[in-house]
Amino acid sequence: MRTAQRRQKSYADNRRRDLEFSVGDHVFIRVAPMKGVMRFGKKGKLAPRFIEPFEILDKIGALAYRVALPPSLDGVHNVFHVSMLRKYISNPSHVLSCEPLQLSPHMTYKERPDRILDRQERRLRNKSIPMVKVGWLHHTDEEANWESEVDIRTRYPELFGKL
Known part of the structure; x- marks a missing residue:
């Protein structure tokens, strides 16, 4: 029994990652997909597992972080455990260019x-x-x-x- 426990511990120790973020970093937040529930405009297998990058406001204890959430998520508590966060690595292609579009009265435009x-x-x-x-x-x-x-x-x- 003791050898099995030692083996399991060695497997767990090899796969463990100590994550630490600093104030001002951006992170993705993990969301759990639920069967039959539409999350963020997608349903089922295509539902996102992580949602948009949020800024870390401060560190609470050793493993929790307070995150700046938008007003649309005001019903969600803004403190998350480190296991619910993934580091956002910035990429120049993620920056959106703001070009003027010709919108219809219904706030849509035709892609050409x-x-x-x-x-x-x-x-x-x-x-x-x-x-x-x-x-x-x-x-x-x-x-x-x-x-x-x-x-x-x-x-x-x-x-x-x-x-």
Whole structure:
């Protein structure tokens, strides 16, 4: 029995991470998905496990931190155990560019493709499908996606005049 306990302790010690944050750091907060409950606009498997970066206001004891929460989460207590937090590592691509959009009266806008970046043929067993990589207006080239050339050509024929 003692050897089994020693083995379990060695496994646990190898996997343990001592996390420590300082005031001003940004962290993600873990949320637990619940079956049938919609959280943050997503339901089920696609529900986020961690939500947006929040700033740490102060350290409470050895393992708890007070976090600055927005007014939309005022019903949630703002002190979290270190196990509920993940460090946010800043990335320049996370900075949102604020370009003026033409919004409709319903506060929506139509997403439009801007350019064709690349072409390729997807080969299936019996046929090949022509695909185009579409760059969208107000988005970077990393956010471009592959679409069927036939669909894009029927919806946006003006794009193929630019080639």
